Amino acid sequence: MSARVTLFSRPGCHLCDEARAVVARVCAEVGESFAEVSVDDDPELERRFGHEVPVTFVDGHQHDYWRVDPTRLRAALIADPAEGHRPER
Template sequence: MAKQLIIYTGPKCHLCEQAKGLLYPLLAEKGWHLVEIDITSDSALQVQYGLRIPVVVTADGREKGWPFTAAQIARMLD
């Protein structure tokens, strides 16, 4: 089973699209799967992440908000 990285996003979020464009090639190379969660689906997520999106979170709870680089995310995945 592939490891998963969560990305919290929102509708019409151009920064989220940029982040996903950066993440997909990196995750494919490392054998990870990106799970996208729209924060508008949950009021608690809206409060927690609000204007901070996009935010990526690993299974062990490490978070990185935008802006981030492929190198920073690669270090999170190792």
């Protein structure tokens, strides 16, 4: 089973550290896993997200950037992914 949440980050980024803590906490609360990918390891990811890290994706769709709102993330993870529900920002 693949992770529903992907966190795009970079080493040494304090916002990434904060986002990682929120994502880890919320995923643990709802029984989901997350994957973390460094944008520094891929030129295309660096081009796409380099100025917005941390960036979170839920079920393959961009969810947040710079900050992770735990309430929004929890709502997205509780929603049925088959329904394609993404809370409004």
